[in-house]
Amino acid sequence: MEFTTPAHYNGIQPLDVMKANFTDEQYEGFLAGNALKYIMRYSKKNGLEDIEKGMHYCKLLYEFKKEKN
Numbered sequence: 001m002e003f004t005t006p007a008h009y010n011g012i013q014p015l016d017v018m019k020a021n022f023t024d025e026q027y028e029g030f031l032a033g034n035a036l037k038y039i040m041r042y043s044k045k046n047g048l049e050d051i052e053k054g055m056h057y058c059k060l061l062y063e064f065k066k067e068k069n
Helices: 015-022 024-041 048-068
Strands: none
Touching: 015 024, 024 048
């Protein structure tokens, strides 16, 4: 799944702002929470799109944890 930056973000990714300003614990919780949210709702809302989003957040969480170890 390709993600694009909407014009209203003015070229700034909210995830980059969060990573720079949240504690590691807060950022990890955000990623894990979003992964859980999308996986839990996929069958009742957006199907494959939500599975892809959940996988995206799992990948970000994995990369973050790998970077910290």
